[in-house]
Amino acid sequence: MWLAFILGLAGFVLFVVSVNANFLGLFGEMPEFESLENPDSELASELYSADGVLLGKYFRENRTPVTYNDLSPNIINALIATEDVRFEDHSGIDPRALGRVFVKSILLMQKNAGGGSTLSQQTAKNLFKTRSGDSQGLLSKVPILKMVIIKTKEWIVATKLESAYTKDEILTMYLNTSDFGSNAFGIKTAAKTFFNKDTRDLNILESATLVGLLKAPSYYSPVYNAENSTRRRNTVMAQMKKVDLISPSQFDSLSATPMALEYQVESHNEGLATYFREVVKADLLQWTKENLQPDGNNYDLFGDGLKIYTTIDSRLQKYAEESVQEHMSELQKKFEEEMGDRDPWIDSRRRVIPNFIENAVKRTQAYRNLKARYGDNTDSIEYKLNEKKKMKVFSYEGNIDTLMSTMDSMRYYKKFLQTGFVSMDPHSGHIKAWVGGTNHSHFKYDHVKQGKRQPGSTFKPFVYAAAIENGYGPCYTVIDQPVEINVPDQPTWRPNNADGKFTYERMTIRSAMSQSVNSITAYMMKKLSPEVVVETAKRIGITSELEAVPALALGTVDVSIMEMVGAFSTFVNKGEHITPIYIDRIEDKNGNVLHQFIPRKRPAMSEEHAYIMVYMLRGGTEEEGGTSQGLPWSIRDEGNEIGGKTGTTQNASDGWYMGITKDLVSGVWVGGDDRAIHFRSWINGQGSRTARPIWSKYMSKVYEDPSLGITKGPFPKPERPISIEIDCSKYDLETEEYQEFDYDATSTDF
Numbered sequence: 127m128w129l130a131f132i133l134g135l136a137g138f139v140l141f142v143v144s145v146n147a148n149f150l151g152l153f154g155e156m157p158e159f160e161s162l163e164n165p166d167s168e169l170a171s172e173l174y175s176a177d178g179v180l181l182g183k184y185f186r187e188n189r190t191p192v193t194y195n196d197l198s199p200n201i202i203n204a205l206i207a208t209e210d211v212r213f214e215d216h217s218g219i220d221p222r223a224l225g226r227v228f229v230k231s232i233l234l235m236q237k238n239a240g241g242g243s244t245l246s247q248q249t250a251k252n253l254f255k256t257r258s259g260d261s262q263g264l265l266s267k268v269p270i271l272k273m274v275i276i277k278t279k280e281w282i283v284a285t286k287l288e289s290a291y292t293k294d295e296i297l298t299m300y301l302n303t304s305d306f307g308s309n310a311f312g313i314k315t316a317a318k319t320f321f322n323k324d325t326r327d328l329n330i331l332e333s334a335t336l337v338g339l340l341k342a343p344s345y346y347s348p349v350y351n352a353e354n355s356t357r358r359r360n361t362v363m364a365q366m367k368k369v370d371l372i373s374p375s376q377f378d379s380l381s382a383t384p385m386a387l388e389y390q391v392e393s394h395n396e397g398l399a400t401y402f403r404e405v406v407k408a409d410l411l412q413w414t415k416e417n418l419q420p421d422g423n424n425y426d427l428f429g430d431g432l433k434i435y436t437t438i439d440s441r442l443q444k445y446a447e448e449s450v451q452e453h454m455s456e457l458q459k460k461f462e463e464e465m466g467d468r469d470p471w472i473d474s475r476r477r478v479i480p481n482f483i484e485n486a487v488k489r490t491q492a493y494r495n496l497k498a499r500y501g502d503n504t505d506s507i508e509y510k511l512n513e514k515k516k517m518k519v520f521s522y523e524g525n526i527d528t529l530m531s532t533m534d535s536m537r538y539y540k541k542f543l544q545t546g547f548v549s550m551d552p553h554s555g556h557i558k559a560w561v562g563g564t565n566h567s568h569f570k571y572d573h574v575k576q577g578k579r580q581p582g583s584t585f586k587p588f589v590y591a592a593a594i595e596n597g598y599g600p601c602y603t604v605i606d607q608p609v610e611i612n613v614p615d616q617p618t619w620r621p622n623n624a625d626g627k628f629t630y631e632r633m634t635i636r637s638a639m640s641q642s643v644n645s646i647t648a649y650m651m652k653k654l655s656p657e658v659v660v661e662t663a664k665r666i667g668i669t670s671e672l673e674a675v676p677a678l679a680l681g682t683v684d685v686s687i688m689e690m691v692g693a694f695s696t697f698v699n700k701g702e703h704i705t706p707i708y709i710d711r712i713e714d715k716n717g718n719v720l721h722q723f724i725p726r727k728r729p730a731m732s733e734e735h736a737y738i739m740v741y742m743l744r745g746g747t748e749e750e751g752g753t754s755q756g757l758p759w760s761i762r763d764e765g766n767e768i769g770g771k772t773g774t775t776q777n778a779s780d781g782w783y784m785g786i787t788k789d790l791v792s793g794v795w796v797g798g799d800d801r802a803i804h805f806r807s808w809i810n811g812q813g814s815r816t817a818r819p820i821w822s823k824y825m826s827k828v829y830e831d832p833s834l835g836i837t838k839g840p841f842p843k844p845e846r847p848i849s850i851e852i853d854c855s856k857y858d859l860e861t862e863e864y865q866e867f868d869y870d871a872t873s874t875d876f
Contacts, residue, residue, distance in 0.1 A: 167189065167252075167253060167302070167303050168185070168186060168187045168189060168311075168428070168429035169185075169189055169190065169191060169429065169430065169431025169715055170183040170184065170185035170187070170188050170189055170190055170315075170428075170431065171183065171184045171185070171410075171427050171428065171430065171431060171432035171433070171434060172190065172431075172432075172433055172434065173403060173406060173434045173436060174433065174434065174435050174436065175398075175399075175436060175438045175439060175440040175443070176435070176436065176437050176438060176439050176556070176558075176710065177439055177440055177441065179398070179440035181397065181398055181399050181402075181403060181436065181438065181440070182392075182394060182397060182398075182399070182400075182403040183392065184407060184410070184427050184428050185428050185429075186428045186429060187309075187311040187429075188309050188310060188311055188312075188315045188319075188392055189302070189303075189311035189312040189314075189315060190312060190314045190315055190431075191298075191302045191312065191314070191431075192298065192301070192302060192312070192313060192314045192325050193298060194294040194295070194297070194298045196314070196324075196325050196326055197298065197301065197313070197325055197326065198325060198326050198327065198328040198329075198333060200328055200329060200330045200332075200333035201301070201313065201325065201328050201333040201336065201337070202297065203333070203366055203371040203372075204330070204333040204334050204336075204337040204362050204363075204366060204371075205245070205297070205300075205301070205337050206245075206297075207362070207365040207366040207368070207369050207371055208337050208338075208361075208362045208365045208366075209245055209248070209337070209340070210244050210245040211365075211369055213244065213245050213246075213293065213297070214293060216244060216246075243280065244284060245296065245297060245300050246284035246285075246287050246288055246296055247280040247283075247284040248300060249284070249287060249296055249299050249300040249303065250280045250283035250284045250287060251280055252299075252300065252303035252304060253283075253299065253303055287299075301313040302314075304340055305343055306319075306320075306336060306339045306340070306343055307339055307343025307344055307347055308320070308343075308347070308349065308389075308391050309391060309392070310391075313325050313336065315392070316336050316339070317332070317336070318392070319389065319390065319391055319392065320332070320335070320336065320348065320349075320387055320388070320389055321387065321388050322388040322390065323388075330363065330366075330372060330376070330380055331359065331380055331383060331385065334359045334360075334362040334363045334366070334380075335348055335355060335359045335362075335385060337362050338355060338358035338359050338361070338362050339355075339358075341358065346358045348385055348387055348389075349387065349389050352385070355385065356384075356385060359385070360381045363377050363380055363381060364377065364381075394566070395566050395567040398440060398443050398444060398447065399438055399443050399447075399560060400562075400566035401560065401561065401562025401563055401566055401572045401574065402436075402438060402443075402560040402562065402708070404562075404566070404570075404572065405560075405562070405572055405574075405575055405576075405708075406434065406436065406708065406709065407427070409709065410427050410432075410434060410709075410712075411427055413425075413712070413721070414426065414427050417720070417721070425720075430714070430715065431714070431715030432712055432713065432714060432715070432720075433712070433713040433714075433715070433717070434709060434711075434712050434713075435709075435710045435711050435712075435713070436708055436709055436710060437551075437554075437556035437557050437558065437707060437708050437709070437710050438557065438558060438559065438560065438708065439558045439559065439834070441831060441833070441834060442549060442558045442559040442828065442834065443558075443559045443560070443561075445559070445824055445827035445828055445831075446547055446549060446559035446560075446561050446824055447561055448823075448827065449547075449820050449821075449823035449824040449827065450545055450547055450561045450564065450820055451522075451564070452823055453819045453820045453823060454522070454543065454545055454564050454796075454820075455522035457543060457796070457816060457819075458522060458542065458543055460810065461541075461543055461805060462541070464805060464806060464807065464810060465541070465806075469482070469541075470540075470541055470798065470803050470804065470806075471483075471540070471798075471800065471802040471803050472777075472802060472804075472806065473802065474776075474777060476806055479802055482540075482800075482802065483533065483536055483537050483540065484533075486536060486540065486800070487511060487532065487533060487536050490532075490536070492511075492532050493507070493511070493532075496510050496511065510532070511531060511532045511533050512531045512532075512533050512534075513531055513532075514529045514530060514531045514534070515529065515530070515531070516528075516529060517529075517530055517535065519535060519538060519539075519568070520539070520542070520565050520567070520568035520569075539568070539569075539799075540798075540799055540800070540803060541803075542564070542569070542799075543564075543796060543797065543798060543803075543816075544563055544564060544569065544571075544573055544796070544797060544798065544799055545561070545563065545564060545573065545794065545795060545796045545797075545817075545820065546561065546562055546563065546572070546573030546574045546577060546687050546794070546795045547559070547560075547561040547574070547687070547792065547793070547794050547795075547820055547821075547824070548560050548561075548574045548687050548688060548691050548792065548793055549691075549790050549791070549792040549824070550691050550692070550695055550706055550790065550791050550792070551789065551790065552694075552695035552696075552698040552699045552704070552786075552789075552790070552791045553698075553699055553704075554704070554725065555692075555695075555704030555705060555706055555707050555725035555726075555727070556706075556707060556708070556710075556725075557706050557707065557708040558790065559792075559824075560574055560708065561574070562574045562575075562576075571799075573687065573795060574686070574687050574688055575686060575687075575688050576686075577686065577687075577795070578670060578684035578685055578686045579684055579685075579775075579779075579780045579795060579797060579801075580681055580682055580683065580684055580685075580775045580776075580779075580780055581681040581683075581685050581690060581773050581775075581780075581782055582680065582681040582773035582774050582775040582780060582782055582813070583642045583644075583647075583680065583681060583771065583772060583773040583774065583782075583813075584681060584690060584771050584772070584773030584782040584783075584784050584793075584813075585663075585678070585679070585680070585681030585683075585685075585773070586639055586642065586647050586679065586680070586681070586771065587639065587694070587697075587739065587742065587743060587771055587784075588659060588662055588663040588666060588668070588693070589647055589650050589651055589654070589659050589679050590635060590639050590647075590650065590739070590742055591662050591663075591666060591697075591731065591735070591739050592650075592654050592658050592659045592661075592662040593635065593650050593653070593654060594735050594738050594739060594742070595662065595731060595732075595735050596654060596658070598635065598650070598653075599738070599850050599851075599852065600634060600635060600636035600738060600741060600742055600745075600852050600854065601634050601635075601636070601851075601852070601854035601857050602634065602635050603632045603633060603634050603635075604632065604633065604635060604638065604646045604649050604650070605630060605631065605632050606623070606628050606629045606630060606631055606632075606633060606638070606643055606645050606646060607628050607630050607645060608620060608628060608645060609621065609645050609648045609649045609652060611648065611651070611652050611676040613675070613676065616675075619648070619676045619677060621644045621645065621648045621677070621679075621680060622644065622645075623643060623644045623645055624642065624644065624774070624808075624812075628645060633646070634854050635650065635742075636741070636742050636745045636749065636854065637745065637749045637750075637751075639742055639743075639745060639746075639771075640742075640745030640746045640748075640749035640751070640752035640753065640754075641749070641751045641752060641753065642753050642771075642772065644680060647679050647680065648676065648679055648680070650679070651676055651678070651679035652676070655674075656674035656675055656676055656678055656679075657674045659674075659678060659679065660672045660673075660674045660678070663693070665703075665730050665731070666693045666696045666697075666703060666730050666731065667689060667692040667693030667694075667695070667696050667703045667730065668685060668689055668690075668693050669689045670683060670684060670685045670686070670689060671683070681773060681775065687793045687794070687795050688706055690782075690784060690793050691706065691784070691791055691792065691793040692704070692705060692706045694743075694784050694786055694791050694793070695786075695791040696730045696731065696736065697736050697739040697740050697743065697769075697786065698736075698740060698786050698788070698791055698841065699736070700733040700736050700737070700844070701729060701730055701731040701732050701733050701735060701736035702727055702728070702729055702730065703727070703728055703729075703730035704725045704726070704727050705725060705726040705727075707723055707725050709723050710722075710723060711723060733844045733846075734844055734846075734848045734849065737841070737843060737844050737848060738848065738850075738852060740769055740786065740841050741852050742769075743769030743770060743771060743786055744767055744768065744769045744841075745769075746768075746769060746770040746771060746772075747762060747768050747769070747770065753770075753771070753772040753813075753814055754768065754769075754770035754771075754772070754785075754814075754818070756814060756818070757770070757818075757822055758822055758826060760826055760829070761822065761825045761826055761829055761838075763838070764838045764839075765838065765839060765840060766787070766838035766839060766840075767787070767788070767839070767840045767841050768785065768786070768787055769785070769786040769787075769841075770783060770784060770785045770786065770818070770821075771783070771784045772812065772813040772814045772817070772818060773813045773817075774808070774811065774812040774813045774814075777801075777804055777808070777811075778804050778805050778807070778808045778810070778811025778812060778816075779797055779798065779801040779802075779803075779804045779811075780795060780796075780797040780801075780813075781795070781796040781797060781811060781812060781813035781814075781815070781816030781817040782794065782795050782796075782813045782817050783813050783814070783817040783818040783820070783821050785818075785821040785825065787825070787836075787838075788839055788840070788841050788842065789836045789837070790825075790828070790836065792821055792824065792825075794817040794818070794820045794821050795817060796813075796816040796817045796820075797816075
């Protein structure tokens with residue numbers, strides 16, 4: 127009796143001391159009332175499509191808050207029944223629970239006395255790190271004192287929370303701030319990670335499993351410790367039965383039911399628009415460096431819960447990704463069939479380039495790490511590069527578990543063809559779909575914005591745009607015959623046609639562009655001068671450095687898909703160039719707009735000239751022998767007008783297709799990681815076979831989805847009648863007016 131009295135008195139004195147010590151801040155600061163109004167917890171920033179679909183998140187702790195109305199009654203019942211059955215009746219501290227713990231743990235010295243913390247106390251612990259402070263001092267040396275100090279701190283904060291928030295708000299805060307393991311912070315992320323569900327859709331089994339995780343996320347993980355998880359889940363449901371939240375028959379049935387998981391940890395390599403998300407992340411990090419919050423600190427992309435709304439349409443993105451996968455998997459098979467047991471890195475004479483892989487590996491981070499470790503010890507470096515280890519490698523049929531060395535994997539991956547695709551609304555400048563490659567898990571390089579390659583014949587429209595602006599109409603005729611261009615101190619340039627032949631027949635420049643005749647493009651470059659073509663291309667939207675040389679006419683400079691799409695959009699957008707954008711706005715966690723992105727617009731060419739260029743590009747589908755003639759009828763019917771241009775560079779290292787409709791301008795590139803990697807056959811490697819099918823598949827899917835509002839139809843004509851006749855059938859092209867004879871292969875041209 128006396129012992130109990132002494133222990134009780136000592137406990138009371140210790141309690142009084144701990145309360146005063148906490149108020150004095152001797153063991154860590156107590157949160158101010160202002161902190162209770164705005165509790166500080168990291169929130170993941172979220173990236174949304176234009177149609178409201180969550181594309182991805184940026185986080186250190188993957189946490190997205192929910193409101194009370196977002197919670198399933200099952201998760202609420204499971205939580206209260208297990209963690210705080212008298213939650214609705216106390217004001218932050220449960221005297222009955224504390225009395226039980228005191229008697230069992232202190233008076234009866236029982237080890238498993240159970241917890242006395244209320245949900246309010248646990249919320250305080252989550253929000254304000256009440257267990258931090260004095261880690262090396264008195265608390266760490268006196269466990270009982272440490273426990274009392276921590277508990278009283280949590281009691282004080284819990285009562286403050288109870289006075290500042292409703293019960294529903296506290297319960298929601300607790301679920302939003304709890305760690306469920308597997309990098310799932312908060313109930314919303316946990317529901318998505320373990321069951322691929324929204325929180326309002328959780329059933330009793332799922333709710334009991336998630337509440338069970340709160341006790342020990344790793345030990346009770348349904349993924350890694352399924353038996354422990356099932357046992358704990360049934361314990362939670364037993365508590366629900368005990369307080370009549372489920373019936374005995376429900377408990378008997380549910381406790382015997384195996385758990386059905388749909389487990390997937392959120393990854394930047396999974397889901398829609400993976401390449402796009404990484405590009406946007408780099409832009410957002412730059413934005414956070416340049417913009418300050420009202421308190422003077424920079425925004426934190428990984429913790430401030432920003433909402434980033436993009437211009438991507440999730441439906442168009444899905445169709446683009448499907449089209450890339452469908453075609454590239456088939457194209458890869460053809461590439462491997464042609465390759466056989468030979469390596470695909472070949473020179474202009476189709477000879478395998480010696481030491482290609484050995485030189486390529488020296489450009490990797492793995493090699494640089496080994497070089498830093500072993501210095502000039504080449505034997506050790508070579509041994510490590512050829513040391514086999516377990517790894518998963520990519521295939522279009524699914525990942526393959528195998529044993530490979532760094533050299534093996536380099537040789538394996540270099541044999542894959544790569545691609546980039548982007549689709550844009552030419553009237554708003556909004557990027558609607560972005561596919562930077564074939565698989566972000568294994569190929570990180572983004573070929574839309576990062577990558578630049580020679581565009582080949584897809585550059586020719588800029589030559590013809592310069593011609594149109596300088597008075598040459600679509601019906602201007604030129605003879606398909608050899609052309610020489612002489613420049614001082616440079617070799618004479620004599621381009622061949624793709625098939626190495628000349629017809630020596632007269633054709634209109636519309637027909638020449640549609641058939642991609644090199645000789646006539648070169649002749650127009652000779653008539654105009656490279657400087658004029660460079661100025662035109664720059665004005666229309668090409669941003670890369672362009673060298674004013676005759677060969678530019680055939681696309682010998684490196685450009686990105688993004689700038690090509692922006693430039694071709696100028697033709698469709700009545701001559702106004704819009705710089706492509708892909709972020710619409712950034713909001714803070716409360717929905718306040720922090721930045722609205724406005725497309726930059728400028729006049730680039732007249733509306734009439736732009737429409738004539740659209741007419742020129744339509745020649746690919748309308749002129750006999752046009753390089754877009756192979757498009758499926760399903761996207762050409764119903765009076766639909768389509769413009770397009772293929773492109774293939776030397777040795778078929780790069781295949782391109784630029785496609786335009788009244789609503790979308792899209793660009794595709796296909797090629798190897800290195801220019802030396804390509805089809806041995808130019809026929810198999812040309813853009814009409816490697817790139818154009820992706821655009822065809824994409825547009826077929828787009829037109830089949832009426833919800834998009836993207837319809838077939840003609841390009842809109844200028845309001846004012848155009849000043850020239852563009853229907854070449856109305857001309858007598860045999861008259862001298864439409865013939866050109868001033869070929870002089872010996873003169874200095876520039």
